[in-house]
Amino acid sequence: MSNSIQRVSVQSAYEDLQRRTLSGIPCDFARLIYLASTRDYNSGLYHHEGLAARYGVDEARQALQSTHREIFCRLVSLPLEGLVSELETYVRMSHEAPVGFIHAWEELEPYRVAVPMEVDSTMVQLFLSNIRLALEILRFRQEKDLACQPAASLQPSLGR
């Protein structure tokens, strides 16, 4: 009986999280980073003040954990092109200069902490590998854009 009550609470917490918090975040990649940030680095346990107050600590924890896994699976299922657009949206959202962002992410690999615990190891490998590729693709596009800019400025201005 108490198990079924807990299940209902977890489900409510899950729906609440989707409706109130995650729907305001523009892309799955940003949602993944947000959910990973609700997890304690030392214990691996999730915590969300509002959800815990409304549905209980354990229920909130389970809702956060399952949503984190779900979004992670969605991102792994994306074609590489889709992941590049997700990352691009995330870079835009961060308001950082793209060059600096890409450099920091390639050096520090902060996306590693965005991986949920106890998920399939091959999925983790694929995700990390795809992020490395997506960063390289963004860098390539950046370089291409920069290479195009001086050429464009050398165009003769016909009106003068």
Add this chain to the structure above:
Amino acid sequence: MTLYLALVAAAAFVISVLLLRAGDEESEDRAVSGTHSGNRFGPVNGLQPAELASRIFSQKDREFILLMRSSRLQRLYLEERRKVALHWVRRISREVSQIMRNHRLRSRQSSNLNVTVEMKLFFLYLELRFLCGMLLLLIQLFGPHALLNLAARTGELYQQIGRALSEVGAVNRTASPGNIAAS
């Protein structure tokens, strides 16, 4: 005829060597995987093996990279996908071997072995191990592209073994002394 036999023997030898090497490199993979556990036969914490294979061996991703017209990106892509594909094959191979070992140990104590199911299981296992060997060889030689069908078949076999094992488990449970006494 002799040449044909020699070729078959050479292929079998190469595949055996690769499978042995796979065993050594598995520990490396496990270290890389860290705390992330692998799930068996199901999507409890992720995608089905066949779905995962279709992502790793995807042609669509390759076409996307080719559109960039950058040899650096193409090289990086090939290198990255090769690593992930090899990890996937080694994991499948390792898990199936371990599961079959456990099954063999349990079967020795079982009083009512179903020979047909056991034979089916054994041939599925042989086919899977052969495919894993082939995949390891081909991925290392040419990369994971154009191997989607082979990889999908491997993922399918992996799930078939899972289903066959649960059938065996169900038969053993039905015929277990406790159940007989209860009926």
